[in-house]
Amino acid sequence: MPVEVPDEHRMLQELVARFVEEELMQLEPNIIARELAGEQHKLNDAEERRLLDKCKELGLWGLDAPEEFGGANLPAAALMAVNEELWRTIVPFTFPPDSPNLHMLLAVATPEQKKRYVEPYARGEVKSAIAISEPGAGGDPSGMSTKAEMVGNQWVISGRKIWVSRIPQADFLIVMARVGKEMGRKGITAFIVDKGTTGLEISREIPMVGGHRTYELVFEDMRLPADAILGEVGQGFAPMQLRLNVRRLQIGAWAIGLSRRSLEMLCSHVKQRKTFGAMLADRQAIQWWIADGATKIHACRLMVQDAAARLDRGEDVRQVASMIKVFATEMAAEIIDHAIQSFGAMGVSKELPLQLMAQKVRVMRIYEGPSEVHRMTIAKRVLATVK
Numbered sequence: 001m002p003v004e005v006p007d008e009h010r011m012l013q014e015l016v017a018r019f020v021e022e023e024l025m026q027l028e029p030n031i032i033a034r035e036l037a038g039e040q041h042k043l044n045d046a047e048e049r050r051l052l053d054k055c056k057e058l059g060l061w062g063l064d065a066p067e068e069f070g071g072a073n074l075p076a077a078a079l080m081a082v083n084e085e086l087w088r089t090i091v092p093f094t095f096p097p098d099s100p101n102l103h104m105l106l107a108v109a110t111p112e113q114k115k116r117y118v119e120p121y122a123r124g125e126v127k128s129a130i131a132i133s134e135p136g137a138g139g140d141p142s143g144m145s146t147k148a149e150m151v152g153n154q155w156v157i158s159g160r161k162i163w164v165s166r167i168p169q170a171d172f173l174i175v176m177a178r179v180g181k182e183m184g185r186k187g188i189t190a191f192i193v194d195k196g197t198t199g200l201e202i203s204r205e206i207p208m209v210g211g212h213r214t215y216e217l218v219f220e221d222m223r224l225p226a227d228a229i230l231g232e233v234g235q236g237f238a239p240m241q242l243r244l245n246v247r248r249l250q251i252g253a254w255a256i257g258l259s260r261r262s263l264e265m266l267c268s269h270v271k272q273r274k275t276f277g278a279m280l281a282d283r284q285a286i287q288w289w290i291a292d293g294a295t296k297i298h299a300c301r302l303m304v305q306d307a308a309a310r311l312d313r314g315e316d317v318r319q320v321a322s323m324i325k326v327f328a329t330e331m332a333a334e335i336i337d338h339a340i341q342s343f344g345a346m347g348v349s350k351e352l353p354l355q356l357m358a359q360k361v362r363v364m365r366i367y368e369g370p371s372e373v374h375r376m377t378i379a380k381r382v383l384a385t386v387k
């Protein structure tokens with residue numbers, strides 16, 4: 001079903017597009033310079049503070065947080081357009097709070113947890129991270145072995161997590177651990193862990209391509225109060241899945257933003273560059289890249305809008321979220337690659353943002369579930385519909 005975009009959502013998208021052009025794009029040279037200097041691709045504190053002040057002034061804050069927590073309670077359909085605009089640049093910035101953990105917390109937090117964690121999180125005053133992946137279980141989190149057991153009136157958690165993002169900034173961490181001896185999804189339980197909890201050790205920082213940093217964590221007899229459990233014992237998999245679905249739709253929107261930007265760069269370059277007596281824009285090989293790129297972006301946006309509308313209606317979006325995660329990231333990888341190719345040597349120079357965009361999309365094909373795992377689950381569901 002085609003999705004109609006209400007005027008207020010269109011106006012929000014235009015506001016964000018202006019914010020990206022006027023604020024974020026201006027910072028892109030700084031990010032590229034940091035990359036050239038071998039530093040992390042991130043904003044410094046002063047840049048981030050200024051942007052946060054600006055988005056508060058513009059009301060670009062708590063967009064999907066409930067109104068009772070001071071948010072705008074916007075539907076996913078509106079937020080996808082926001083995410084698309086934000087990812088037209090490689091400047092790493094998002095309007096607080098980060099949606100996936102917010103949705104997981106809203107689904108299962110107790111009233112006390114909402115007061116202590118969700119309210120300040122929704123106001124953008126605190127940050128969070130989530131630890132699911134382990135050295136022995138990533139794409140298949142049902143194989144996780146981090147253990148949680150009740151000893152006296154405390155939870156004791158032991159194990160190891162890896163590839164965890166945003167740990168240094170996080171005021172609290174959601175940890176997925178197994179309660180009881182059963183393997184598989186049963187027993188997987190979520191806990192909230194405050195920064196600085198005894199027994200939580202950051203054992204190493206792991207630099208990744210695309211300017212990411214992830215962290216390995218060790219929990220050694222980490223003791224948590226009984227009320228640190230998030231949701232019910234053994235019921236952590238479903239809210240974790242909800243969180244992943246929100247992120248997978250966002251990844252679809254991010255991939256559209258990156259694809260749009262690279263197609264724009266490709267088009268403006270090929271209209272200026274002449275080789276063998278003709279403009280690149282007049283070559284069929286290049287025109288087909290443009291035509292296929294524009295067609296796939298259109299298809300992908302419809303997929304994301306449709307999935308967001310389903311999410312807003314409370315429908316199960318697991319299948320379409322997997323389809324989007326695969327289609328969008330592979331589409332963006334192809335379109336960015338064509339843009340790089342059209343620029344020739346300049347395309348692979350570190351002076352343009354294209355190589356950073358390519359790296360970011362490369363990483364997207366792995367986190368929140370590798371493409372092959374999504375293809376496996378899509379195929380399983382399709383096969384189950386046929387006798």
Ligand SMILES: Cc1cc2nc3c(=O)[nH]c(=O)nc-3n(C[C@H](O)[C@H](O)[C@H](O)COP(=O)(O)OP(=O)(O)OC[C@H]3O[C@@H](n4cnc5c(N)ncnc54)[C@H](O)[C@@H]3O)c2cc1C
Pocket residue numbers: 129130131132133137138139140162163164165166208212214363366367368369370371372373376
């Ligand atoms: C930048 C980045 C940030 C991340 N942030 C976080 C975070 O904040 N918190 C967190 O918990 N985790 C995080 N992760 C981890 C991420 O979720 C896992 O890396 C991902 O789920 C894959 O797990 P794995 O690395 O163990 O790969 P594996 O599960 O070992 O898979 C390796 C490869 O095997 C292939 N494969 C696997 N299963 C199948 C199959 N069934 N059929 C065919 N092929 C298959 C795929 O090609 C896959 O890429 C992050 C990862 C990255 C790269």
